Amino acid sequence: MISNFKAVSLSYKTAPLEVRELLSLNEDLCKKLMLSLKEFTDASEILILSTCNRTEIYYSSNSDFSKEIVKLAFLQKGITDGEKYYNYFQIIEDHSEAVLHLFNVSIGLESQVVGDMQITNQVKHAYQWAADMGVVGPFLHRLMHTIFFTNKKVVQVTPFRDGAASVSYATVELAEELAIELAEPKVLIVGLGEMGADVCRNFSGTGLKNITITNRTYSKAEELAKECGVKVIPFENLWEAAKEADVIISSVFRDEPLFTKEEVAKLNILSYKYFIDISVPRSVESKVEEIPGVLVYNIDHIKNRANEALDKRVNAIPMVREIISESILDFNDWAKEMVVSPTINKLKNALEQIRQEEMSRYLKQLNDEESKKVDMITKSLMQKIIKLPVLQLKAACKRGEAETLMDVLNDLFNLEQQPEELRIKDKN
Numbered sequence: 001m002i003s004n005f006k007a008v009s010l011s012y013k014t015a016p017l018e019v020r021e022l023l024s025l026n027e028d029l030c031k032k033l034m035l036s037l038k039e040f041t042d043a044s045e046i047l048i049l050s051t052c053n054r055t056e057i058y059y060s061s062n063s064d065f066s067k068e069i070v071k072l073a074f075l076q077k078g079i080t081d082g083e084k085y086y087n088y089f090q091i092i093e094d095h096s097e098a099v100l101h102l103f104n105v106s107i108g109l110e111s112q113v114v115g116d117m118q119i120t121n122q123v124k125h126a127y128q129w130a131a132d133m134g135v136v137g138p139f140l141h142r143l144m145h146t147i148f149f150t151n152k153k154v155v156q157v158t159p160f161r162d163g164a165a166s167v168s169y170a171t172v173e174l175a176e177e178l179a180i181e182l183a184e185p186k187v188l189i190v191g192l193g194e195m196g197a198d199v200c201r202n203f204s205g206t207g208l209k210n211i212t213i214t215n216r217t218y219s220k221a222e223e224l225a226k227e228c229g230v231k232v233i234p235f236e237n238l239w240e241a242a243k244e245a246d247v248i249i250s251s252v253f254r255d256e257p258l259f260t261k262e263e264v265a266k267l268n269i270l271s272y273k274y275f276i277d278i279s280v281p282r283s284v285e286s287k288v289e290e291i292p293g294v295l296v297y298n299i300d301h302i303k304n305r306a307n308e309a310l311d312k313r314v315n316a317i318p319m320v321r322e323i324i325s326e327s328i329l330d331f332n333d334w335a336k337e338m339v340v341s342p343t344i345n346k347l348k349n350a351l352e353q354i355r356q357e358e359m360s361r362y363l364k365q366l367n368d369e370e371s372k373k374v375d376m377i378t379k380s381l382m383q384k385i386i387k388l389p390v391l392q393l394k395a396a397c398k399r400g401e402a403e404t405l406m407d408v409l410n411d412l413f414n415l416e417q418q419p420e421e422l423r424i425k426d427k428n
Helices: 017-022 027-040 066-075 082-088 095-107 119-132 138-157 167-179 194-202 218-228 235-244 261-265 286-290 299-365 368-399 402-413
Strands: 005-011 046-050 054-060 090-092 187-190 211-214 247-250 273-277 294-297
Touching: 005 017, 005 066, 005 095, 017 082, 027 046, 027 054, 027 066, 027 119, 046 119, 054 066, 054 095, 054 138, 066 082, 090 095, 095 119, 095 138, 095 299, 119 138, 138 299, 167 194, 167 247, 167 273, 167 299, 187 194, 187 235, 194 211, 194 218, 211 218, 211 235, 261 286, 286 294, 299 368
Parallel strands: 187 211, 187 247, 247 273, 273 294
Antiparallel strands: 005 054, 005 090, 046 054
């Protein structure tokens, strides 16, 4: 059985934000790290996942390279003393535990917000990068596709991904509902602290495309705008943008409300304007809703939506774990069969070699039509002979008894001397 899959994990569960930020890797850095791991270790298959909540390196090797991996990962960020952060990492050396961990992370069981809807796409990107770099083999290919199939099943048969279970997701979901009947809805996000920035990122992939952001620190807004592909305006132009916006999401930290009844009234609202206030203290004055056509949703409303969705997700966790367990059992059966695959190939080649040698003794005595018939008959015979040993080998794999049967076949047919790929002799 394949038993050398391992993981090195730095996550919100093991490290504070300032440490996680040090090891945040973009696509280019992930690919460079993969090349370094190929050069300086014997890791055969590699996957690197880096998000705001975690940076994880999965690899296949009979040796433990966790310390070397941590050092190389920090070197990608220009940090030469990265080994001092080693204790912040979770090291998973057990094959089965590493496989289960990757399942749980990819499905969203390990996310800060249970059932995080972004994580699956992030894992798919990580897998694509690894495939592009040529560090994905049969094991990791099969594992990743099993995970993606499992995620699809979780979505189809459980409420694990229903609703928005975080404040930022619930904010985006509400904005979509409010703007659904508008022809070309305009959204303005004011304030780009952690919450406001998350809201901006979560609009990616939604139907709302006309997003504008603003922040007192313009450089921060400009950087986020490039990341998310949205428009940015200076904070001084706030009220001009507010007049144009249909949905205004306010995430501003200040003692007094930014959007007062007096200031909002100056916007001369002719249709509906929606304010979603996710600030604490509130940045949209409650009296604003007295203005005709204005509706205000505050943080309590958003949290109630998120909590209801989170409760559904938490209640679905046992169902999700059961689906994952079933998928891992199927995957393990396949992984066990991989161990006997070389023996099966060698057995087929041994029999094929016998067939070819015997055929070569008589072909000169036969015409073309007779040769084709003999070739067809002997091939069919060989397939029937090999069918039972192959079935027995695969069944023995599931029982954990394949090694004894492999030894018997090796002795009977001298398979140790037999190549996995047989060179077909030229009959001419």
